[in-house]
Amino acid sequence: MAAVPAFFGLFLLAVVTGQVVDITPQQAVRRVGEDLIVTCKVNYQAEACRMIVGQTSYLLRPGNQDGDVIYHGPGLDKGVCGMHIRRVKEEWNGNISCMIPPPRGSIELQATMRLIVAHAPELPVLIGPQQTTFHEGDRFEAQCVVARGRPAATIKWFLDDEALLGSELHEPSTEGESTSDLVTVRQNVTRVLRADDSGRRLTCRSEHEALEQYREASRQLQVHYPPKRVDADGNQLTIFGLKIGDQGRLNVTVRSNPPPSVEWTVGDQVLVAPNQNGDGTITAMPPVPLGNGFYNLTLILARVAKEDVERTYFLRAVNDLGREEVAVRISTMDEPAAGPQRSGVELDTGAIVGIVVGVLALLVAVFLVVFAKATDRWCFAGRSHHTDIPDGADSEAPLPPHDDIKGAENPSHDHEYISNGKHPEKKPDTAV
Structure with missing residues (x-):
């Protein structure tokens, strides 16, 4: 309990005299053997400088530079009480205090910082x-x-x-x-x-x-999951670049853990890999692990025929957690520019014919509209023609025949009659 009055007296002295000790840093982390500098400052000339490190009190003087704890700073006359610890020790973990006498009185002014001496933890x-x-x-x-x-x-x-x-x-x-x-x-x-x-x-x-x-x-x-496609969306895949008469390889990549069992359906034949059909023209290869749960599933056609291009091959990959089914088509066309094997829709003959017929119908419709407009036929028939009527003529006089009206693109001018590419003299208007 005696510490309470002492602390209160120190606090009261600091308030009355306006003297405060500024300590830097407030906290520091150091390994054993590393150095540390602690600086305390007051706004008057200090007569002494004392530091308490661990259980030891050090009286620091600017001229004394021997030992592991020495004075650091520009001098006591500058109001600086500084300490340089050259080699931090394990037992110094805790508070470090600096003690400086006041300008008047006998109770030292004090400031405290926290030194954390790093201690390596156990293995995680x-x-x-x-x-x-x-x-x-x-x-x-x-x-x-x-x-x-x-x-x-x-x-x-x-x-x-x-x-x-x-x-x-x-x-x-x-x-x-x-x-x-x-x-x-x-x-x-x-x-x-x-x-x-x-x-x-x-x-x-x-x-x-x-x-x-x-x-x-x-x-x-280790995560288990059912087989799943990795090279395209959807359940259909087209393999490009095969040639009639050459060997054809249908490769599909799946992910699966545990490994999949594989079967291919070709027409009415079901081949469980590894296996081949009766005449050896179609072979279902065993899954080839690519690492990290990836597998390459391959069906080999000994010789690609025209009917092979027209059929659909069905692949089924199965493990204990589920299955993945893929419809595979082959094409003799070159592979599209973007990426490896791509899934997509390959247009059949009927779709191509439909597109061609639609384009031709559109062209015919455009031609008919242009022709009707140019010849004043159908919906363009009955367009009004402007002709010159002589002054004083009866407004109900009949119009000249259609065959006699040529060059009427500009109705604001007199009619010119063109014969053999030459313009004859303009005929004078006569009363009807």
């Missing part, structure tokens, strides 16, 4: 489900524990080289030891597993000031 521990395999869509939860570090370690999560961020990560929690300031940190991760996660490595990485490099704990994920 990854805690997760005991099962070794999961299904696509399963909710996977794991926890990373990094114990007894000072300060608390930083935890980062990765799937292979991809950092996990956002809602998949929970806020880390810490638990400290009051006697040693050592801290244990825990963090959980939750992820809905996808097919792409199969074979990837989930890693908990621990980073800390006392470590030269990070430490890791990890486990590999």
